[in-house]
Amino acid sequence: MITYLEAIREAQAHALAADPRVYLYGQDIATFGGAFKATKNLAQAYPGRVLDSPISEDAIVGSAIGAAIEGMRPIVEMQFADFSTVAFNQIVNQAATLHWRTGVPCPIIVRLPSGGTPGSGPFHSQSLEAIYAHYPGLIIVTPATVEDAYSMLLESITIEDPVIFCEHKYLYYHLKAESLPSEALPIGKARVARQGRDATVVTYSAMLHECLAAAEELAAEGWELEVVDLRSIKPIDTDTVLASVARTGRVLAVGEAWPWGGVTAEILARVASEGFNLLDAPPMRLNSKDTPVPFHPNLWGTHRPTAQTIAAAARTLLNK
Amino acid sequence: MLQKPEGSDSTQRAANFSETYRRAYRWMLLARVAEDKIRSLFLGGKVTGGVFLGKGQEAISVATGMALRDGDIFAPLIRDQAGRFAFGESVVDFTMTYIGSRSGPMRGRDGNIHRGRPREGMLPMISHLGAMVSVVNGVLMAHRFQGRRNTVGATSLGDGATSTGAFHEGLNQAAVEKLPLVLVVTNNQYAYSTPTDRQFACADLVEKAVGYGVDGHSVDGTDLTSCLKVIGGAVERARNGFGPQMVVATSLRLSGHGEHDDGHYVLPDLKDSALGRDCLQVSHSHLLKEGWADQETLDSWKRDSISQVDEAVAHAMREPLPDPAREDWCAIASRHLAEGNV
């Protein structure tokens, strides 16, 4: 069995072995192996190519951009997605604009350990995919499975643009697969994770598993939910979403991030403007609450959507 | 395209100092003439967007550009026209970017000082001050990974930019990695309208070098001789493995912050002080005094600069402007991932 976290480590090991342009840079990632151990033993296996950085997110990303200009393929780790706000300027103003301004691509990967876990609190729990997706010039991926964590990280290394790799911390240890995949859907294609005829639930990252559990709950009541895993946030595979809504006539978009704007709003905007006539009921969305992410598990468990709240929202949608 | 200036490092060292000085003066003069021209085009409504001049900082900038050689990296900032030319930027890159020509390096997508040719060693500054330091570091880290030895990366900053987090992160990172970075800080007494006493509280910015564990150098930015020696020396030290070098040059900004600003807040005392000397006039007099050039030669250099600039302006005016209908409105390199294509 291999975990989601091990898949990320394996993808980086594979990349280091296969491509001399790849190097890893981030806080505590060398001999220590990273705060989550996503780079465990890689510094030992690839001496000089896995480097500890100072606590300088801006300079971590800035230097990755410079190295990418010179032909390297840096993979940088933010210790937590939340700290990427310190690197925000380099990501959105330097990396994201370089190719458009100069024609020179900027192939860097910024790994963001994202999302909430019990006890993590306001500054170690954020989901920032929508903020980055707002900026032109970036690719945003949000793997929800062990297989995708592996294959999408490997594919990201072949992409000529900056990739924001949102890996979910909640999935790190408990999500397991039998083995690493030998083939994969390309980045940019959504996946129908569960087929159903009554309503479409569009989601991504850790919420996929809550949505699948909700679908199971509703199946017991005789409803069949179709669950679409977006896989990447930018680009969004609108076609797969619309094709599903064409079959079901109903859509619920679910995300762990905050409700104002964001991915679920984008999904509903696209469905409403491009597929209004496919809808049998007003589209719905479900997000976390509009507060910072709380520390205590009692609060945290209610702050974010869960299988129960998703199932409740789906029932409302189905009865409209 | 970047024109590789004649005179690599070794020939430069071999040639006598007067020859280096003359070459430096000519780049400074070309920069001044070019910037004066852009200013008048701006005032005549022919240039859209900002115009930012390096007036009074040509000696510092040219010394930086000339100390670099093929394979080195330069991330110039707003007041670096002289250094850009010395590093190899063509005059048409300058005029075409200000005018916004489709065939210029920035193709009308970015303008004025926000230009570069990253594949040829000149990084295109973004506006955000301090942000280029770590990018230069990354280039130098790449060179190390690739086994490319003896290259140097230089970038410029103002006194104001030393207050940014990016400056701190970048210089500290360079120090930790022992990179051959040369950071040329020009204290021109103002950041836009803000005087230095609202910017920092140390007695002299060069004191910061100690805190980062890097070599610090001070230089009178109005004196070309000192600039060539001190900045040239810092570049050599970086090249020879002594790690990051921070040079603090003092001068006075002899223009507004940009040409939209009359700089009325600049104190008259400063203008009258030694800081307020115009480095171009100082070096002009020096050339005459040392007998390194006579008036006739200086006049011919001026005429030559004017004709180069006029020609580059005419060239840029003939070039097509960006056309929204023909523009490729795609921000990413991997086109298969552009929405609509997936």
Ligand SMILES: Cc1ncc(C[n+]2csc(CCOP(=O)(O)OP(=O)(O)O)c2C)c(N)n1
């Ligand atoms: C991070 C950031 N904040 C604000 C600005 C706006 N700005 C542009 S130049 C400037 C003053 C810069 O002063 P200094 O660093 O001393 O350079 P100088 O203009 O004197 O050469 C300011 C405030 C900016 N470009 N970047």
Ligand SMILES: [Mg+2]
């Ligand atoms: Mg200043």
